[in-house]
Amino acid sequence: MSHPTPPAATNFLRQIIEADLERGRYQGKRWAGRPGPAAVQAQGEPDPARIRTRFPPEPNGYLHIGHAKSICLNFGLARDYGGVCHLRFDDTNPEKENQEYVDAITEAVSWLGFDWQADGRDNRYFASDYFGYMYEFAEALVMAGHAYVDEQSAEQTRINRGTLTEPGVDSPWRNRPAEESLARLREMREGQHPDGSLVLRARIDMASPNMNLRDPVLYRIRHAHHHRSGDQWCIYPMYAYAHPIEDALEGITHSICTLEFEDQRPFYDWVLARLTELGKLAEPLPRQYEFARLNLTYIVTSKRKLLQLVQEGHVQGWDDPRMPTLLGLRRRGYTPASIRLFCDRTGVSKSDSRIDYSLLEQAVRDDLDPIAARSVAVLQPLKLVITNYPEGRSETCTAPRNPHDPQAGQREFPFSRELWIERDDFMEVPPKKYFRLYPGNSVRLKYGYVVTCTGCVKDENGEVVEVHAEYLPDTKSGTPGADSVKVKGNITWISAAHAVPAQIRLYDRLFAQPHPDGGERNFLDALNPDSIKVVQGWLEPGTRAEPGAVWQFERLGYFTADRELSTVERPVLNRTATLRDSWADRG
Structure with missing residues (x-):
């Protein structure tokens, strides 16, 4: 893998990455060529990617301009620093996700000009492929005393969580024996309990000023069909639990999120630290960094x-x-x-x-x-008749295909007696500084002749339906006489007989x-x-x-x-x- 010279640091993320590379933070990281826990990655070679980032959409909708910011950032940083960016689908919520969105997201990222291929491998991944690891890790957390199965109702859990100014209250199930929680977790896994009746929670600190550390939920029961795993699972991990595990399994170095995840970072680090202590994950671990999401005026992105x-x-x-x-x-x-x-x-x-x-x-x-x-279109057409131009005759005019590209050559189009012009290029009684067509005034038909307006025709309602003018034969653009008559106005036109509707x-x-x-x-x-x-x-x-x-x-x-x-x-x-x-x- 090549290591291109990155551009000078222009934002705080580039500064972080460059500092990490300089101190060799991820130099010892190994990569087995596929996602996996510590035991899998230990069998791999030194990671050829200097950094690994990821774009992790949930396949529950179509990507919008805000997502484009994250796509360009994650793929761009990996490109600039000799790394790899993964496309990962965070499909942990079966009730809102489907294959239609997976296909649309994949196509959109590719259309933007990015790919997830590196070293002959397809780095497109799905969180659902890690459900087995996530559940294995959950059992390990339970047996180590870091998690328990809670049987409070959702309302009781909400009330006992406390507020920003009041600490939470311990669940009555918080100190149940690990073996009892493990048995309950396995019952959940086997589908013995209805939706919402039990949850698996982390045991952290119900008095933490960070609400996200007040024993957050790790697993909930959802008897729902998953678009990839089918009916294999009836319990699904919460995103806050799944996200750090996905990053670690994939060897992500810099997990770049938007600012709303900043308060989740302590829990992100807690999950990785506990699983590393239990031997499930290996250092160096991913680190999460947050940036401001793209907020654009005149749109909604919800x-x-x-x-x-x-x-x-x-x-x-x-x-x-x-x-x-x-x-x-x-x-x-x-x-x-x-x-x-x-x-x-x-x-x-x-x-x-x-x-x-x-x-x-x-x-x-x-x-x-x-x-x-370049071309010409007329959106509000008004007929212009060149009364002294012969009927049935036409001639060729030319113009650049693109003025920035001389090699593109010239385009050709006909000039004839009857033309289409824009309706606002004629006024019978014009205001001051109006330099387009009005009776007695002369303008240049761009790339064609100078013409002088002689009048107009109106319908029974008094609306102008046709403008009349006479052309000056020696003033065609590109000929020696083109500059013989000076005019201030210049309007576009199309031959009516040849125009494309x-x-x-x-x-x-x-x-x-x-x-x-x-x-x-x-x-x-x-x-x-x-x-x-x-x-x-x-x-x-x-x-x-x-x-x-x-x-x-x-x-x-x-x-x-x-x-x-x-x-x-x-x-x-x-x-x-x-x-x-x-x-x-x-x-």
């Missing part, structure tokens, strides 16, 4: 609230382009590189803060600008308030009624809308052919981002 949006029909599914899920962002047109760029720009901190949504939009602009093909979906932010779930408000009250507008527009000929294709439409922004609905014959386009932050203008 799984419950996202599920509510889907189930109540406020969006059209988990991949709705307005959703903050990676599925939705991908369908809207966000690229893996843009999301990685965004995560990098937000940095790593120990302090919670809100990142403005505009930073995400700017990341996709910065990623697409150098690579997106398309359904264009103008997506905007799903919520109109920056903190939709802040305070006591119902987050649904903050929904943006204009988060989607569907228009029938026209595309420049030659714009082939294969699913996933992306363009910068001049003056309009970045657009992507919908991955589910678009075809070459019937284009459906999603607006990924405008050319500039339109929300900044709203004040």
Whole structure:
């Protein structure tokens, strides 16, 4: 395994890792090529990975932009420091997890540009594969006096746990003999007791100021079918107990969590210390570090609230382009590189803060600008007739495919008598400093001719349905006469006879308030009624809308052919981002 030179430390996690590597904290760690307890790892070779991190999602929902931060951080640190990052599914809650989410998460992490292969091994793991070890360790904790089976009701347990200012009260079962607790635990394991009737608890300190150390639950009874282990188990470990064990079995060195797990760290360390004393785990042990999760304005990331949006029909599914899920962002047109760029720009901190949504939009602009093909679309079409241009005639105009890439060459498109222009490019009575079409004014049709507006045609309701103009034959762009007439206005256009019809979906932010779930408000009250507008527009000929294709439409922004609905014959386009932050203008 290569050991690339890491970049200069730019955050506290990099500083920790570099200090650990310098002092050789994990130099003696062994790796058997698969997860396992001390006896298994003792048979392994020195670990070729300098560090091991993990991304540990629970397969009970779809990944969102907040998860992307953790993915980029864990996989990125492993990459930069000659390590390995594991993809581990924390599937310890059978009632909420299924294979659909496992598949979706796996695909999303891969789409973001990361993989979990190293030294010819597939480092994708499941907590459920460790249930046997977790139960073995639980029995060892019971026999060592570190755990007991409690028979209080859930309400009694809650009351006796105490408060932040009052110590807890010992369970009447706390000091039962170890053999008795072990017998009860085995009865739980064999399915002899109903859900909620018994739990296995750690024996730590009911007076601890940290509520997480007041004899936390290790196992609970759940007669539920598991998507991987089936009906093999009817007791399942709590996440706080399973998490440190999973890390240790996999040889994780740096267990990076979000700040809400900071209060759980003492219990994390307690579990590892007790199991190491019992010979189940070997040093060096994993260490947990916390960073601030990604909080983004104008979105919600609560799984419950996202599920509510889907189930109540406020969006059209988990991949709705307005959703903050990676599925939705991908369908809207966000690229893996843009999301990685965004995560990098937000940095790593120990302090919670809100990142403005505009930073995400700017990341996709910065990623697409150098690579997106240019084209023209007309979203609110108005007919422009060049009255002195011959009927039935057309000629070719050219423009760069991408001004940042001269090697991409030129694109060609026809000019003809009848054109489509944007409706707001004409005003019969314009305000001051309006430089587009109005009677008597001249503008350049971009990449085409200078034209002078001669009037318009209205329908019976007084609405303008057609604009008339005359072109100046010697002013075509790219010819010697192009600069012979100076104009202030420059508008885009498409030949009406050659234009490609398309359904264009103008997506905007799903919520109109920056903190939709802040305070006591119902987050649904903050929904943006204009988060989607569907228009029938026209595309420049030659714009082939294969699913996933992306363009910068001049003056309009970045657009992507919908991955589910678009075809070459019937284009459906999603607006990924405008050319500039339109929300900044709203004040």
